[in-house]
Amino acid sequence: xxxxxxxLAAVLALFGCATTGSQSxxxxxxxxxxxxxxxxxxxxxxxxxxxxxxxxxxxQGATIYDGEGGRIDNGMVYFADxxxxxVAQTLEVPAGATVVDGTGLWVTxxxxxxxxxxxxxPTPSVAAHQDGNEITGNNxxxxxxxxxxxxxxxxxxxxxxxxxxxxxxxxxxxxNLFGGRSVTLRxxxxxxxxxxxxxxxxxxxxxxxxxxxxxVYGGRNQTPGSRMANIAVARQAWIDAQRYQRQWxxxxxxxxxxPARNLRHETLAGVMAGEILVHNHCYRADEMxxxxxxxxxxxxxxxxxxxxxxxxxxxxxxRENGVCSAMWADWWGFKMxxxxxxxxxxxxxxNGGACAIVHSDDxxxxxRLNQEAAKALADGRRAGIDISDAEAxxxxxxxxxxxxxxxxxxxxxxxxxxxxxxxxxxDPFSVYxxxxxxxxxxxxxxxxxxxxxxxxxxxxxxxPSEGSVR
Amino acid sequence: MKKLLALACAAFMALPAAxxxxxxxxxxxxxxxxxxxxxxxxVVVRNGxxxxxxxxxxxxxxxxxVDATGQWVTxxxxxxxxxLGLVEVSxxxxxxxxxxxxxEFSAGLDVVPAINPLAASIAVNRAGGITRAVxxxxxxxxxxxxxxxxxxxxADMDAIMRPRAFQFVELGERxxxxxxxxxxxxxxxxxxxxxxxxxYARNPAGYGGRSADSLLNRVDAAALVPVVQxxxxxxxxxxxxxxxxxxxxxxxxxxxxxxxxxxxxxxxTVASQLAAANVPVIASALNDLPAEFEQLAATQSNIGRxxxxxxxxxxxxxxxxxxxxxxxxxxxxxxxxxxGRVPGATGLSWGEAFAAISSWPxxxxxxxxxxxxxxxxxxxxxxxxxxxPLELSSNVDVVLIDGVQQPxxxxxxxxxxRYLSIDERELPQAYEW
Numbered sequence: 001x002x003x004x005x006x007x008l009a010a011v012l013a014l015f016g017c018a019t020t021g022s023q024s025x026x027x028x029x030x031x032x033x034x035x036x037x038x039x040x041x042x043x044x045x046x047x048x049x050x051x052x053x054x055x056x057x058x059x060q061g062a063t064i065y066d067g068e069g070g071r072i073d074n075g076m077v078y079f080a081d082x083x084x085x086x087v088a089q090t091l092e093v094p095a096g097a098t099v100v101d102g103t104g105l106w107v108t109x110x111x112x113x114x115x116x117x118x119x120x121x122p123t124p125s126v127a128a129h130q131d132g133n134e135i136t137g138n139n140x141x142x143x144x145x146x147x148x149x150x151x152x153x154x155x156x157x158x159x160x161x162x163x164x165x166x167x168x169x170x171x172x173x174x175x176n177l178f179g180g181r182s183v184t185l186r187x188x189x190x191x192x193x194x195x196x197x198x199x200x201x202x203x204x205x206x207x208x209x210x211x212x213x214x215x216v217y218g219g220r221n222q223t224p225g226s227r228m229a230n231i232a233v234a235r236q237a238w239i240d241a242q243r244y245q246r247q248w249x250x251x252x253x254x255x256x257x258x259p260a261r262n263l264r265h266e267t268l269a270g271v272m273a274g275e276i277l278v279h280n281h282c283y284r285a286d287e288m289x290x291x292x293x294x295x296x297x298x299x300x301x302x303x304x305x306x307x308x309x310x311x312x313x314x315x316x317x318x319r320e321n322g323v324c325s326a327m328w329a330d331w332w333g334f335k336m337x338x339x340x341x342x343x344x345x346x347x348x349x350x351n352g353g354a355c356a357i358v359h360s361d362d363x364x365x366x367x368r369l370n371q372e373a374a375k376a377l378a379d380g381r382r383a384g385i386d387i388s389d390a391e392a393x394x395x396x397x398x399x400x401x402x403x404x405x406x407x408x409x410x411x412x413x414x415x416x417x418x419x420x421x422x423x424x425x426x427d428p429f430s431v432y433x434x435x436x437x438x439x440x441x442x443x444x445x446x447x448x449x450x451x452x453x454x455x456x457x458x459x460x461x462x463x464p465s466e467g468s469v470r
Numbered sequence: 471m472k473k474l475l476a477l478a479c480a481a482f483m484a485l486p487a488a489x490x491x492x493x494x495x496x497x498x499x500x501x502x503x504x505x506x507x508x509x510x511x512x513v514v515v516r517n518g519x520x521x522x523x524x525x526x527x528x529x530x531x532x533x534x535x536v537d538a539t540g541q542w543v544t545x546x547x548x549x550x551x552x553x554l555g556l557v558e559v560s561x562x563x564x565x566x567x568x569x570x571x572x573x574e575f576s577a578g579l580d581v582v583p584a585i586n587p588l589a590a591s592i593a594v595n596r597a598g599g600i601t602r603a604v605x606x607x608x609x610x611x612x613x614x615x616x617x618x619x620x621x622x623x624x625a626d627m628d629a630i631m632r633p634r635a636f637q638f639v640e641l642g643e644r645x646x647x648x649x650x651x652x653x654x655x656x657x658x659x660x661x662x663x664x665x666x667x668x669x670y671a672r673n674p675a676g677y678g679g680r681s682a683d684s685l686l687n688r689v690d691a692a693a694l695v696p697v698v699q700x701x702x703x704x705x706x707x708x709x710x711x712x713x714x715x716x717x718x719x720x721x722x723x724x725x726x727x728x729x730x731x732x733x734x735x736x737x738x739t740v741a742s743q744l745a746a747a748n749v750p751v752i753a754s755a756l757n758d759l760p761a762e763f764e765q766l767a768a769t770q771s772n773i774g775r776x777x778x779x780x781x782x783x784x785x786x787x788x789x790x791x792x793x794x795x796x797x798x799x800x801x802x803x804x805x806x807x808x809x810g811r812v813p814g815a816t817g818l819s820w821g822e823a824f825a826a827i828s829s830w831p832x833x834x835x836x837x838x839x840x841x842x843x844x845x846x847x848x849x850x851x852x853x854x855x856x857x858x859p860l861e862l863s864s865n866v867d868v869v870l871i872d873g874v875q876q877p878x879x880x881x882x883x884x885x886x887x888r889y890l891s892i893d894e895r896e897l898p899q900a901y902e903w
Contacts, residue, residue, distance in 0.1 A: 123759045124511050154760055160769075162758070168791060209560075239809075312889050333794040334883070335561040342886040352892075363759055364790075371801060374862035382865050382888060425811060431804030431862050434812055449813055464711075464739060464767035 036171040037260045045146060047197035049186055051418075054442030056080035058091065058207070059423060064104025067109035067412035069399040071390035077107055079419035083444040087413045106428050108247030109397040109412050110166025110187075110420035112339065113159070113366050114279070114326050114404060115306050115359035119185075119193070120145050120171055123363060134180060138217055139237050141261030143180035143204060145172035148215060149193040152448055152457040154465065155363040160187050161369035161454055163448050165423035169200065169404055171206045171306070172429055174281040175216045177224065177234045179206035181267055182279060184404055188440055189455040194224030202405040205271050206305065208281040209291055210337050231290060238298040240469045241268030262330075277303035279326075283337035285313035292321045304357065304403045312345045315352020324355035324403040328365075329372040346373070346395060347380025357403060358395045369396055374429035386460050389429055418442075493529040493874070497538030497854065500844035502545040506821045513543050515850040518873035536854075541867060544824065544859050545600025545844050549796040550752045550831035551705070551732045551786030554603045554628065555585040555592055555621060557793035565898035568793065569608035569615065577637060577697075578664065578689030581607050581685035585622075587629035591794050593880035596623040597795025597861065599866045602631065602841050602852040604752075604786070606638045606705060606732075606830065608842040613645045613656050613734035614638070614663065618705070620835060622851075624871040635835065636703040636730070639695065642713050643764045657716065662686070664724055667694035694839040698727030704838070705752075707788060710737040710764035718747045732788050732835055734776075735768040741779035750834040751776060751788035755802035757827075770809055770861025773826065774816030784831035804860035823860060829877060849873075 031337040055081055062074040067088060076091040077084070120132040123376035131148035149170055159165040165187050172180040182204035185196040209230055218225030224233050244265035253256050260284060270276035278295070282288050284303045293301050301322070305311065308325035308462070309332070311318060318325060327349070332341030350356040358373045360366035377392045401411025410418045419442035438446040447453040460466050476875055485849060501523055504865055506755035507596035512527040513520065521530070523543075529535065556566035557809030585605060586592075595603075602622050607615035615638035620892045621629045630887060639649055649656035663686050670677040679688040687692075696702035704727055706717050714737060721727050731737070732752045752771050760766045768773075776783045785802055787795070809817030818826060825843075832842025841849050850873035857864035869876040888902050894903075 123761050124763050125761055127762070275632055312886075313892075316892060330795070330797075331791075332594075333557070333559055334791075336559055339559055339590075340885055341888075342882050344886050344890075348886075348889065363761075364756065366803075367756075367758075371805075371862055375801070378863040378865060381863075385891060429862060431801060431860055432808045432811070435810055449812055460760070460766075463760070465737065465769075 003029055005261065028201045037352075040261060045144070045194060045197075047199045048192065049188070049190075049197055049199055050190065051053045051082040052443035052445070054079075054082060054235075054439065054444065056094060056096060056307070057098045057100060057439075057442070058093050058103045058280065059100045059107055059421075060093075060104060060106045062107045062423065064361035064413065065106070065393040065428075066182035067393055068217055069391045071388070077421065079421070079439070079442050082419055084413055084415055084417050084419050086415060087125075096374050102423060105426065106424040107375055107413070108164070108393055108422050108424065108428055109410070110135065110422055110438065110440065111164050111369050111396045112167040112169075112400040112404070112411060113165050113325075113360050114169045114304065114357055114368060116159075116170055116366055117166040117173075117361065118155040118159065118168060118363060118366070119149035119151065119153045120172065121363075122150045123155055132389030133175040135173075135175040135216055138176050138178050138213060138233055139264055139393065140172075140176050141237070142171060142265040143267050144183070145170055145180055145206075146183035146193050146197065148172070149183065149196075150183070151190045151193055151196060152459045154457050154460050155308070155366070156187055157189065157455045157457060158363070159437065160438055161367045161413040161435065163369055164438050165275070165366060165369070166420040166422075167401075167406070167410060167442045168366075169279070169400075171202065171204070171279055172201070174206065174208035176280045177208055177213050177230060178237060178264070178268070181276070184406060186440055188445060189457065190420070198406060202275060202277055202279045203270065204269055204279045204404070206281065207278050207286050207291075209287045210283055212281070213337060218261045227287070231294065235294065235297070237264070237268060238272075238294075241265045241272065241439075242298070244273060245269040248321070259306070268331045271300045272298060274301070277403070279304050279306050281306045283309040285310035288314060289317055292323065297449040306359065307361065309345065311354070312348035315349050315354045318349065318354035319352060322355075324357055324399060325349050326357040326400070326403070329358065329376040334464055343376065343379035344383050344385065346376040347385045349394070350387060351380070351385045357397050357399045359400075370428045370433075373433060374431075392429075476574065487890075491521070491530050491533040492545050493533040493535045494852070495529070495535055495853065497543040499523055499844070500542065500544040500824055501845065502825055502858070503845060504821050504825040504829070505784075506819070507542070508644060510659040511543070513844055513852060514587070515852065515873050516872070518850050520844050520848045520850050520852075521536045522846055524556055538854055542855040542857060542859055542864075544599075544853050544855065545828045545842055545848070545870065546598050546853050546871065547796075547799050547827050548602055548831045548842050549603030549764070549787060550784045550827065550834075551788050551792065552603045552605055552795055552796050553608065554595065554605050554623075555587065555589050555799040556581060556605065556607070557591065558586070558589055560793065569610040571610035573611065573691050574611035574687065575616070575846050577614035577616060578687070579607055579695040580634060581605055581616065581619050582630055582633045585619065585629055587624075587627050590881055592623050592629070593625070593877075594794070594882055596625070596869055597866060597875055597878040597880055597883070599800065599853040599855065599869065600796045601853070601869065601871050602832070603796060604835055606636075609640045609644065610650055611640070611648065613640050613648045613659055615640070620837060621756060622871050623876075624874065625877050627698050632837070634702065637697045638704045638707070640707050641717060642710060642754060644707065645764055651733055651750050653713070653716075658719075663690070663694055663719045664698045665699045666818070667691050671695045671699065673819045693729070698726065700728050703728040703730050705730045707733050709733045709735045709762070711739045711767070713764065714742060716888070718743060718749055720814055721747070735765040735772060738769065738772045738775035738779075739767050741776045741781055745780035748877065749783075750782040752784045752788075752831060752834060754788055755785045756805055757790075761778070771816040772807070773806060774818055775811060777818060777822065778816055780806070782830070782834060783826065783833055785826045786831070800860050801862065804862070807860065881893050
């Protein structure tokens with residue numbers, strides 16, 4: 001299991017940068033530990049992401065939403081060494097720290113989009129770029145969407161500069177019952193997917209219920225052609241994966257010949273072991289209930305229902321099962337299972353005590369997730385659901401961080417967490433506001449007032465678009 | 471539950487009948503002509519028309535007054551380019567009348583019988599302050615989509631304001647695909663169709679166009695006569711700079727064409743030519759990605775830069791949830807205001823941004839004297855908002871169309887009300903309506 005360490009050394013040599021080291025070292029140790037019990041490399045495409053250099057920085061005079069519901073007016077944030085060092089009403093400015101005047105401005109944690117196809121459905125959206133759906137079988141739990149991600153997708157920089165998005169979850173598509181593994185990325189320009197990969201973030205599994213799988217396979221006279229077959233085929237897959245899981249347990253306990261590896265079963269077994277998080281594309285309330293029963297039957301958990309258009313009908317079930325709902329503010333009408341949208345879905349789920357997340361699934365709306373949250377918030381208030389702005393920011397950062405299993409690292413402005421922050425040039429729930437500065441791991445990667453701090457992907461270089469983004 | 475109903479009722483002000491004189495006082499008044507908002511203004515409406523709007527407006531004797539202090543009063547939003555009313559559920563083909571892949575006809579198609587005034591999308595967008603919309607057919611089997619209409623979003627069966635208001639054609643990548651695979655083909659098809667229409671106009675009885683392999687059948691030829699003669703505008707969807715210039719050049723051979731371009735993501739790169747040719751544009755507001763190779767220069771500054779160059783421009787929803795989400799218009803306009811604070815970007819002033827979703831699309835469609843502003847004599851399409859209409863936190867309190875107060879409920883608000891509380895109850899939710 002030398003590979004990760006070797007790769008890391010190679011990358012460091014290439015860039016000639018100093019290393020913090022600890023993160024990567026613990027990576028390879030963990031991998032070695034897993035290696036001895038699993039007889040194979042569980043992390044064959046390891047993250048090579050390293051934070052870019054930042055300066056110790058204090059933002060002062062700003063309104064702060066900490067991402068967990070807290071708000072400090074005219075407060076201060078100090079970050080250094082890539083981590084949040086302090087958040088308070090007043091702080092002593094450390095010697096040498098860069099001071100950013102945030103008077104009249106807002107500071108929030110970076111936005112986390114839990115449902116994106118940047119990289120696997122990049123622009124230009126030509127057929128050669130359609131890499132988000134492996135529409136060749138109802139169960140493609142064996143595919144990992146990270147192998148589709150094109151780091152040169154111009155959408156990444158738009159999400160950074162216009163949307164303040166610092167972390168994204170790239171999901172494979174919903175044509176299949178099991179679409180494959182998702183990957184969590186840092187929103188930094190990079191030459192390789194591995195250089196964007198969020199270190200130690202758990203994998204996710206994309207599952208789908210409803211119209212998509214039955215339309216795709218039913219249309220080919222294959223199973224599933226109906227909602228009942230959606231469940232039947234999925235249950236059989238879990239049963240098969242359970243057998244596979246037992247074979248490996250037996251091998252680990254008793255030795256002998258290791259079972260033949262099966263990438264499909266491996267992913268599903270990882271879900272049942274609690275190591276891989278389920279992101280379940282599901283619109284309708286009745287279907288979400290069925291999916292939760294199926295999870296119960298096979299002893300796994302669902303992290304989120306993605307696109308949960310009807311979550312407002314079952315906030316009690318979602319709360320009891322501890323499942324998050326990732327939602328649009330108001331999309332509707334594009335398919336039958338999206339017909340029952342209400343503008344108040346997100347606040348109604350939140351108000352019902354369940355976990356609410358604003359997601360995009362869209363290369364345009366990912367640039368305005370703060371605005372999507374603001375619309376939902378306003379509609380909720382109109383309906384008598386009073387949620388403060390600071391509380392609503394949870395939909396954009398800590399809730400998606402929890403659902404991705406990275407909330408110990410990011411998602412709120414808490415000491416020791418990664419310094420992923422957005423300084424907004426006004427109230428971040430106003431239509432008139434844009435990100436002014438965006439930091440990822442304490443590195444300033446976008447500054448509205450500095451045209452040189454705006455990345456342009458390889459694809460755009462020398463194209464008319466190069467001039468359009470400056 | 472009860473609390474919410476009370477709230478909804480409060481928002482539904484008891485306004486007088488359309489024929490009476492109504493004065494809306496105290497609100498921030500937006501004329502919609504590009505000027506900035508007027509605090510503490512008055513809007514007077516009579517017989518379904520605007521009598522006066524602004525500051526120092528005297529209230530006619532006998533007028534019923536509505537106090538809009540703390541609210542904003544604006545013209546209704548005009549959807550600059552939409553497929554509103556043509557679709558119930560996009561993926562349920564039976565309910566989707568946008569295009570007709572297997573029809574014998576193209577330019578001759580007319581959206582009028584396809585528009586459903588009771589479509590859920592009409593009610594949803596009405597509650598978002600949309601009162602009028604440009605409704606275009608889509609294309610599938612040919613470059614021409616057919617004849618579009620201007621509609622109102624009133625809660626009645628009488629939606630059509632102007633039928634056969636324009637012809638719609640695709641001449642970019644999509645047009646190339648429809649015509650057989652290249653721009654050479656789509657432009658040849660286009661020129662042939664207009665030439666055939668001229669032949670038809672000279673002698674309708676002698677025109678062929680009856681056989682299956684005819685280059686343009688009689689129905690399509692007849693529909694293109696007013697286009698080539700310039701009495702009906704031609705809306706052309708293009709995105710790329712070369713297509714924009716190619717379309718402008720068509721007027722060398724067809725000088726009477728009343729061109730309107732939609733989409734136009736790369737318009738800013740040829741803005742001076744657009745302005746010089748006096749060709750108006752209904753553009754997508756926020757597209758800033760190279761979504762296709764014909765949109766490599768897409769930028770959110772597109773509309774602002776075209777406007778600055780003197781192009782007549784408005785916001786449209788082409789390819790952007792054009793059947794269901796016309797209510798995004800205000801958000802899009804607000805974003806163009808926000809751009810003004812980003813160095814290097816070009817946006818619109820607040821007044822211009824609002825005009826881009828009210829009077830400017832109306833003027834581009836030749837209806838500026840009827841709709842889109844609160845200038846005297848215009849139809850009384852008036853919206854009262856509880857705050858800045860471009861701001862995300864604002865909601866609509868009152869909508870008038872032709873002076874008639876409109877309901878703001880939809881199946882979405884009914885579903886919300888049914889599920890606002892899900893406590894144990896004596897009967898299932900289905901009994902709550």
